[in-house]
């Protein structure tokens with residue numbers, strides 16, 4: 001509720017309470033319901049992240065995916081790619097249309113094939129195939145950025161891990 005609406009509601013509330021005050025024979029106890037309008041002025045809202053927030057999460061996992069693959073940590077690579085897919089699913093659910101563009105359909109069209117190919121490379125534990133698939137994934141990211149007038153957002157292979165406090169080497173059991 002914006003401030004103006006709140007003021008109107010608060011004023012209406014005061015007016016309805018006013019006549020009651022005249023009938024009161026003993027001093028009225030502090031009006032407990034006074035807290036109600038304040039709470040109603042800021043009802044809890046479901047938080048929906050903006051598209052760029054989803055994209056930045058994808059970027060982070062995309063960085064980790066590379067270093068997981070490079071370290072031949074295939075379990076971690078599978079996990080990171082799964083997380084990217086999950087966030088993309090969230091994008092499709094929460095931002096199916098972005099600036100009049102059918103983003104959900106574009107995601108299906110642009111990136112599904114590349115993700116499936118990368119999943120196969122990870123399952124085959126083949127780094128060469130993984131690296132080629134990773135580059136193709138980047139080309140798909142960039143194709144959508146170009147197609148949505150975000151061609152200035154260019155995705156590439158990372159040269160350093162975004163985080164140094166995660167060990168990407170395969171865990172020896």
Ligand code: HEC
Nearest residue numbers: 051052055058059062106107110111141144148150153155
């Ligand atoms: C279906 C289209 C689509 C695909 C596929 C896509 N993006 Fe995006 N991306 C967008 C749009 C649209 C924006 C601009 C968002 C905005 O303006 O809020 C964006 C913005 C970004 C940004 C900029 C956020 C910032 O604050 O700097 C990054 C980073 C990004 N995408 C990463 C990726 C990566 C990595 C991939 C591939 C793994 C990818 N995107 C795939 C549509 C896409």
